[in-house]
Amino acid sequence: VSDEADRQRARGGLRQTLRGLDMLESNLQSCSDPQLAETLRKIQRRKARQSVPFLNWLRLGGESARFSSLASDASTDLPAQFLEKRPEHGAGGAMVLDRLEVTPALVRLKIQRPAGFDFKPGQSAKIGLAGLKRRYSIASAPHEDFLEFFIELVPGGDMSERLRSVSRGDRLTLDSLSGSFLLNEKFSTHLMVATVTGVAPFISMLRHAFTGPESRRDRRFILLHGASYQNEFGYRNELEGLAVAHAERFIYMPTVSRPEEPANTGWPGERGRVGTLVQPTIDTRQLEPASTCIYACGHSGMVDDVAARLGGQNFTVRREVYD
Ligand SMILES: Cc1cc2nc3c(=O)[nH]c(=O)nc-3n(C[C@H](O)[C@H](O)[C@H](O)COP(=O)(O)OP(=O)(O)OC[C@H]3O[C@@H](n4cnc5c(N)ncnc54)[C@H](O)[C@@H]3O)c2cc1C
Numbered sequence: 001v002s003d004e005a006d007r008q009r010a011r012g013g014l015r016q017t018l019r020g021l022d023m024l025e026s027n028l029q030s031c032s033d034p035q036l037a038e039t040l041r042k043i044q045r046r047k048a049r050q051s052v053p054f055l056n057w058l059r060l061g062g063e064s065a066r067f068s069s070l071a072s073d074a075s076t077d078l079p080a081q082f083l084e085k086r087p088e089h090g091a092g093g094a095m096v097l098d099r100l101e102v103t104p105a106l107v108r109l110k111i112q113r114p115a116g117f118d119f120k121p122g123q124s125a126k127i128g129l130a131g132l133k134r135r136y137s138i139a140s141a142p143h144e145d146f147l148e149f150f151i152e153l154v155p156g157g158d159m160s161e162r163l164r165s166v167s168r169g170d171r172l173t174l175d176s177l178s179g180s181f182l183l184n185e186k187f188s189t190h191l192m193v194a195t196v197t198g199v200a201p202f203i204s205m206l207r208h209a210f211t212g213p214e215s216r217r218d219r220r221f222i223l224l225h226g227a228s229y230q231n232e233f234g235y236r237n238e239l240e241g242l243a244v245a246h247a248e249r250f251i252y253m254p255t256v257s258r259p260e261e262p263a264n265t266g267w268p269g270e271r272g273r274v275g276t277l278v279q280p281t282i283d284t285r286q287l288e289p290a291s292t293c294i295y296a297c298g299h300s301g302m303v304d305d306v307a308a309r310l311g312g313q314n315f316t317v318r319r320e321v322y323d
Contacts, residue, residue, distance in 0.1 A: 093128075093171030097146055102234040105153045106196065107163070108139070111172060113147045121204035123179030124320075127159075127172050134159040135178065137200035137297070137320070139235075141207035147174070150200040150234050181320040183209075187293040191281065192223045193274055193306050196232050198298020198322060199225055203235055206250070210242055217249070222281060225254045226274025226302065230267045251285075253277060275305040282313075289314040298322055 027040055098110040119125070124137040127149070140148035153160040166172070183190060183205050192202045202223055209215055227233055233254045243252040255270035255277055270277060278294075281287070296306040297320040310317055 093173045094147070096166055096168055096170045096172065099167055100234075102150075103229075103231050105155075106232060106234055107151050107153065108234055109149045109151060109163075109166070110140075111147050111149070111174075113140075113145055114174065117147070117174065118142070119177055120179055120182055121208040122182040122201040123177050123204075124181075124201070125174050125178075126176040127174060129159065129162045129166065129172050132159050132162060133173075133175075135176075137181075137197075137204070139200040139203040141204050141212055143212045144207070148203075150197045150203070152197045181295070181297065181318060184293040184316060184318065187291055187316070188218060189220045189287060189292040190222070191278070191287060191292055191294045192221065193226075193278060193294070193296045193302070194223070195226045195274060195298030195302045197234075198296075198302075198320070199223070199233075199235060201297055201320065202295070203238075206239070206242060210246055210250070220249050222251045222285065223253065224274050224277045224281060225252070226298075227254070227256060228258050229261070229263045230254075230256055230269075231263070253281070273302070273305070275302055275309060278306055278309055289316070292316075293318065296320075 031040060094112040094114055096109060096111050098108075100108040100110075102108060119138055119142060121141055122137075124135045125147070126133045126135050136149045136151060138147055139150050140146060151160075151163060153164050181201055190205075192205075194202055206221060206223070209219060209221065223239065225233060225239075233239075236254060239252040239254075243250050253270055255272060255274050256264050256267050257271075257273045258264060259267060259271040282292075293316045294306070294310065295318045296303040300321045300323055303319050303321050307317060307319065
């Protein structure tokens with residue numbers, strides 16, 4: 001891990017590059033000369049490409065993805081979404097910027113963040129598509145200029161089936177933020193428990209805490225993340241990176257509930273249902289109700305199980321149930 005002064009210099013340089021990219025974008029929009037436009041695009045791609053290793057070094061997952069999608073676009077035209085201004089909230093819908101298939105049943109969707117669409121880490125938004133609306137937790141952080149969601153495509157589910165075919169350039173509507181599943185600021189230690197996509201609000205909270213402008217050093221986080229299979233941890237690289245970069249303040253413990261299955265061959269981490277890790281974590285890390293808030297998010301079975309296991313221990317527990 002590098003010296004803080006190096007990191008600050010790198011952050012300053014990246015902020016400058018971002019400003020440069022934004023200026024290039026606005027120049028491109030007003031440019032009528034095709035040759036000049038092509039030159040501007042080339043510069044934009046080169047700048048983005050140069051910044052990716054830097055961002056990876058700083059472990060700024062979200063920004064890195066933004067640069068990567070610019071840098072890896074080898075075609076002569078940049079994707080239209082980068083040339084389009086942020087849409088007004090509610091006007092025509094927000095465009096899908098990127099779709100990452102974690103598994104055939106799990107997608108990370110990145111969409112435009114409409115102007116004025118403000119939220120707090122942990123909140124969820126209603127996404128609308130073809131006349132149907134469903135609520136999804138926002139995985140991106142408030143300082144990021146896009147919105148990100150981590151979605152399970154439930155077989156036969158009305159929205160899931162619609163989302164299965166959504167791709168870059170499609171539009172979704174966004175409304176009705178909801179949000180009591182927020183970080184409880186009274187506590188210094190935060191024990192987060194998630195099943196698969198239930199990690200989404202925690203990604204937002206952790207990006208906010210570690211890469212946001214208001215990052216605070218007096219908070220400690222432990223994330224217990226459960227899934228059936230090892231390929232379902234959609235943010236494993238980012239979370240393991242954070243755990244290395246902030247070893248004193250963040251612990252990431254993914255666990256697979258079906259360790260014997262061939263798909264989990266070679267799994268190096270914890271085994272068993274995520275709920276079973278809660279009490280051992282409390283005991284070994286000596287977590288106290290006075291300083292620790294516990295959060296459980298995802299399938300109701302896990303959320304109820306965690307609440308039951310904590311019964312009578314006086315911990316403050318916040319819950320978000322998806323099904
Ligand atoms: C506050 C909140 C935040 C949410 N955030 C997320 C999120 O970040 N990511 C995400 O993937 N989902 C999230 N959900 C769940 C999401 O809103 C939908 O319920 C889910 O996508 C299924 O919708 P559907 O229309 O495809 O299925 P439906 O047609 O509504 O339901 C089909 C069947 O699937 C069952 N079902 C519903 N949800 C699930 C599920 N998650 N797993 C298994 N079975 C289910 C239903 O009980 C029903 O039997 C959240 C829900 C809430 C209330």
